Amino acid sequence: MSDWAYSDVVPWWPYVFILLGGWLPTDVWRYIGVVSASRIDETGEAATIARTIATSLVAAVIAQLVFYPSGALADIPTWVRVVALCIGFAAYQLSRRKILAGIFAAEIVIGIWALAPGLG
Structure with a gap:
């Protein structure tokens, strides 16, 4: 047995694999969505169901x-x-649904916990 690897013969194969296995299938569905978007009624039942599933x-x-949680969040x-979730959601609602306001508020709660000794 030798230590032969396909990447030794064709060093660019991982990039082709990423292109064919990752980018192409995803973009095909995006292009289909763009082409068919003009035919979809935003207030229709199908759009409502799709929004509900996504949410x-x-x-x-x-x-x-x-x-x-896993990783560092588990600590x-x-x-x-x-508490961070609740305050983030409240900030989101109070800021007229600005996502960044909710994210920053939740991050501030976690930051205060991380910097304050004795809260853990």
Whole structure:
């Protein structure tokens, strides 16, 4: 047995793999969406269902990050993550739905917890 690897013969194959396996399938659906977007009624049932599914997926990801975190986020106590979520949501609502306001408010809560000794 030799130590032969495909990358030794064709060093650019990972880039082709990324192009064909990652970019192309994603962009095909984007182009189909752009072409068909003019035919979709924004107030129709299909658009409402798509928006509902997208919103629920985002809510599920947020819930997983808050209640079942991994990595460095797991070192932050649950009560801090919940308070940051609540204050971030309140800032989002009070700022007329500006996402950055909610993100910054939640980050400030976590930053205060990180800098304040004895809160952990």
